[in-house]
Amino acid sequence: MVRGKVLAVCQSGGEFVTGRDGSMSYSGGEAHAIEVTGDMKISDFKAEISSMFNCRGDTFTIKYFLPNNKRTLITISNDKDLQRMVDFSAGSNTTDVYVLKKVEHRTSRSVVADSGTPTDATATLVTLDDAKRRKLCTTGWESMLNGVGQVFDGPKAFRDALHKYAIANSFLYKFIKNDGVRVTAECLAENCPWRVHASKSPAKQEFTIKKMNNTHTCRREIGKEGHRLASQRWVASVIKERLRESPNYRPREIANDLNREYGLNLKYAQAWRGKFVAKKELQNPHEEACNQLPWYCERIMETNPGSVATLRTTDNSKCHIFVAFHASLSGFEHGCRPLIFLDGFSLKANKHWKLLAATAVDGENNIFPVSFSVTEAETIEQWHWFLLQLKSALTMSRTITFVSNKQNGLEDAVAQVFEDSYHAYCVHQLTEDFKRQLDDTWTQELKDTVLDTFQRSIYACKAEEFNECIESLRAESKELAEWVLSAKPEFWSNSFFKGLRYGQYFSKCAETFNSWISIRYEPSVMQIVDIIRCKMMELMYTRRKSLDSWSETLTPLVNQRLEQEMTKARTLDVICTTGSVFEVRDDSINVVNIETWECTCRRWQINCLPCIHALAVIEQSNGCVYDYSSKYFTTEFFRSTYSLSINPIPDAGKPMCMDIVDMTASCPPRIHENGWST
Known part of the structure; x- marks a missing residue:
C-alpha cells in the first residue's frame, strides 16, 4: 500500500492472554476498521473511535504492538505517537489497535505496569451503556476518607470528599460543627457510631482528619432519602461533562442515570435544577457582562447625575464594574464618620461573581453602602483598581480610617492609594x-x-x-x-491604634448584601447591580422617613447610651482643679479636660463620645452633653446622610425580565401522579 497510510483494525471488549513466552494475544470483543494517514490528528482518530464504540473520548486509551513484538504495548497519546504508528506499520496493509478502558493510577486499584501490560483482568472499553450498568462511585469515592492524618487543601475540599464518600458508601450524615476551622460530622442513623472530625493545625495550617470512627452499625441504605445528598450543585458537577457532549440530556434520563450509578432517588425537579445549574456553568458569563453592562453604566450616570459607573475589561475578556451612586457619595462625605469598611466576598446567589464593597456607618451605627464592585476574582490588582475608583469618586479631602480583613494585600493597596489614611484590622x-x-x-x-x-x-x-x-x-x-x-x-488594639474608629470594629456587610440578593435563580451581573440599587433606594427612603419622629439633638441610639452612662456617672466624685480640668474618682483617679475633650481613661478620645468620667463633669458643671459629642452622632448629620435619593432607572427591567422569562419558560413541567412528564 502507499507509504504514510495504514488500515487500523480497532478492537475493544475482549481480553489479553499472556503465553508462556511472554507474548500476548487478544481475543473476544468487537472490531472496526479505520483508515489512518500520516497527517491524521489524534483528536480526529479518537472521535472516530468514540463514534464507532459509543463512548466518550476521556474513558479509553489507545495502544498497539510494534511489528514482531507482542510483549510490549505502545500508547498513542498525541499526534506524533499516531504518526509513528503509521510509519512503523508502513510495510503492512493493516495494524491492530486496542481500545482499552482507562485505568486510574491509585495504589488501591490495579494500574498499568511499566511494561505496558494491563494488570487488571479486563481490557474492555467502557461505553455509555456500560456506564449506566455500573455505579460511577467505583472511581474511588468509597475511599475518599481513609483515616486519621489524611490532609486536605482546606475545609471545602474536606466537605467535598465527605459528600462523595457518603454517596459511595450509601449513608446520610449531619454536621455537628462546620466552619472554616473545624468540621465534625456523624452518621444520621440513630445510634450509629460513625463519626469524623477534621480541623486546621495551628502549626502547619493544614486541614487534617484528627479523629475518625469508621464503623457503621446502620444498614447504610440511602433509599428514598438519597435526594438529601443530591444538591443541585452536586448534580450539576456530576452531569456537566455529559451535558456538554449531549445538550439534549433530559431530566428524566439524568434521574434514571443517577439512580443506577449512585442509588439516589431524585425527584424530577431536582434533576431539572441540576441541569439548569450545569447549563449556566457551561455558559460564558463574560458575554452577558460585556453586552449589557456598558449600556447599564450609561443609564446609571444619566438617571443619577454625579454617580460613577465604570466598566473595566481586561485583556483576557474579564469584566469588572464599579458603582458609586451620587446619593451615597454625598451621604458619606456630609453625614458619615470618615470610616470605611472594605469587604470582599462571594455572592451566594451567583458563585461566578464576587462583590467588593466599601461601606460606612451612619449616626445610628447602621451600614451605609458607599460603593461596590462586581468582579470575578478578589485579587490585589482588582482591589487597587477599586480603591483608585473610590478615591476619584470622593470630592472631599478627609483623613479616612479603613477597616479590612487584610485580605489579598489590602494593607499595601490602601497605603498606596490613600496615602494619609489609617488602616485597622477587622476584629471579628x-x-x-x-x-x-x-x-x-x-x-x-x-x-x-x-x-x-x-x-x-x-x-x-x-x-x-x-x-x-x-x-x-x-x-x-x-x-x-x-x-x-x-x-x-x-x-487593632485601642491602646496603640493611631486612627479613629468611633467605636466601630467590624462590619456585617457580607450578610447584608447576600440577604439582598437572596433569590432562587442565578442573577446576571446587571441584575445583581440593579438589585443592590433598588435595595439602597429603599434603604435611603426608609431611614429618611424615620427622622420624622426624632426630636433630640443626638440620634436615638446615642441618646439611650449616654442616658445609661449618665446614671452611673452621677455616683462619681468630681473635684475641680482648674477652670477646665477636673479630677474624677471611681475605682481609680481619672483627670478630665473639658476643653480639649480628653480623659486619662482615653475612652472619650477613642469613641468621640463623652466617657463616664466626662459625663460626671458635664453633669456637675451644668453643661450640655450635646456640646461634647462628635457631630457625626447628631440628628443633623444623620439627616445629611440621607438627604439625597437614588433615582429609578425606568428601563433597567427590560433586559432583566427577558432573562427571567427565558429561565421560567423552561421550568420543570408538572408531574402526573402516574409517572414522569415528558
Whole structure:
C-alpha cells in the first residue's frame, strides 16, 4: 500500500492472554476498521473511535504492538505517537489497535505496569451503556476518607470528599460543627457510631482528619432519602461533562442515570435544577457582562447625575464594574464618620461573581453602602483598581480610617492609594484567627477564658491594660501570647491604634448584601447591580422617613447610651482643679479636660463620645452633653446622610425580565401522579 497510510483494525471488549513466552494475544470483543494517514490528528482518530464504540473520548486509551513484538504495548497519546504508528506499520496493509478502558493510577486499584501490560483482568472499553450498568462511585469515592492524618487543601475540599464518600458508601450524615476551622460530622442513623472530625493545625495550617470512627452499625441504605445528598450543585458537577457532549440530556434520563450509578432517588425537579445549574456553568458569563453592562453604566450616570459607573475589561475578556451612586457619595462625605469598611466576598446567589464593597456607618451605627464592585476574582490588582475608583469618586479631602480583613494585600493597596489614611484590622476576623490557635487540647472553659482576655486586649485603651492581658495569656501559653504580639496590635488594639474608629470594629456587610440578593435563580451581573440599587433606594427612603419622629439633638441610639452612662456617672466624685480640668474618682483617679475633650481613661478620645468620667463633669458643671459629642452622632448629620435619593432607572427591567422569562419558560413541567412528564 502507499507509504504514510495504514488500515487500523480497532478492537475493544475482549481480553489479553499472556503465553508462556511472554507474548500476548487478544481475543473476544468487537472490531472496526479505520483508515489512518500520516497527517491524521489524534483528536480526529479518537472521535472516530468514540463514534464507532459509543463512548466518550476521556474513558479509553489507545495502544498497539510494534511489528514482531507482542510483549510490549505502545500508547498513542498525541499526534506524533499516531504518526509513528503509521510509519512503523508502513510495510503492512493493516495494524491492530486496542481500545482499552482507562485505568486510574491509585495504589488501591490495579494500574498499568511499566511494561505496558494491563494488570487488571479486563481490557474492555467502557461505553455509555456500560456506564449506566455500573455505579460511577467505583472511581474511588468509597475511599475518599481513609483515616486519621489524611490532609486536605482546606475545609471545602474536606466537605467535598465527605459528600462523595457518603454517596459511595450509601449513608446520610449531619454536621455537628462546620466552619472554616473545624468540621465534625456523624452518621444520621440513630445510634450509629460513625463519626469524623477534621480541623486546621495551628502549626502547619493544614486541614487534617484528627479523629475518625469508621464503623457503621446502620444498614447504610440511602433509599428514598438519597435526594438529601443530591444538591443541585452536586448534580450539576456530576452531569456537566455529559451535558456538554449531549445538550439534549433530559431530566428524566439524568434521574434514571443517577439512580443506577449512585442509588439516589431524585425527584424530577431536582434533576431539572441540576441541569439548569450545569447549563449556566457551561455558559460564558463574560458575554452577558460585556453586552449589557456598558449600556447599564450609561443609564446609571444619566438617571443619577454625579454617580460613577465604570466598566473595566481586561485583556483576557474579564469584566469588572464599579458603582458609586451620587446619593451615597454625598451621604458619606456630609453625614458619615470618615470610616470605611472594605469587604470582599462571594455572592451566594451567583458563585461566578464576587462583590467588593466599601461601606460606612451612619449616626445610628447602621451600614451605609458607599460603593461596590462586581468582579470575578478578589485579587490585589482588582482591589487597587477599586480603591483608585473610590478615591476619584470622593470630592472631599478627609483623613479616612479603613477597616479590612487584610485580605489579598489590602494593607499595601490602601497605603498606596490613600496615602494619609489609617488602616485597622477587622476584629471579628482577628478573633477567628485567634480561635484557630486553640486546638482540641484546650478545654472549653480555658478557651473561653483566653478568648475573653484577648478581646479585652482589643478594647484596652491604655498600654498598661493591654500588657496585663498579654501577661494573663502568657500564664496560660507562651506561644499564644507571642502570637498576639506578632499580630501587629498597632492595627487593632485601642491602646496603640493611631486612627479613629468611633467605636466601630467590624462590619456585617457580607450578610447584608447576600440577604439582598437572596433569590432562587442565578442573577446576571446587571441584575445583581440593579438589585443592590433598588435595595439602597429603599434603604435611603426608609431611614429618611424615620427622622420624622426624632426630636433630640443626638440620634436615638446615642441618646439611650449616654442616658445609661449618665446614671452611673452621677455616683462619681468630681473635684475641680482648674477652670477646665477636673479630677474624677471611681475605682481609680481619672483627670478630665473639658476643653480639649480628653480623659486619662482615653475612652472619650477613642469613641468621640463623652466617657463616664466626662459625663460626671458635664453633669456637675451644668453643661450640655450635646456640646461634647462628635457631630457625626447628631440628628443633623444623620439627616445629611440621607438627604439625597437614588433615582429609578425606568428601563433597567427590560433586559432583566427577558432573562427571567427565558429561565421560567423552561421550568420543570408538572408531574402526573402516574409517572414522569415528558
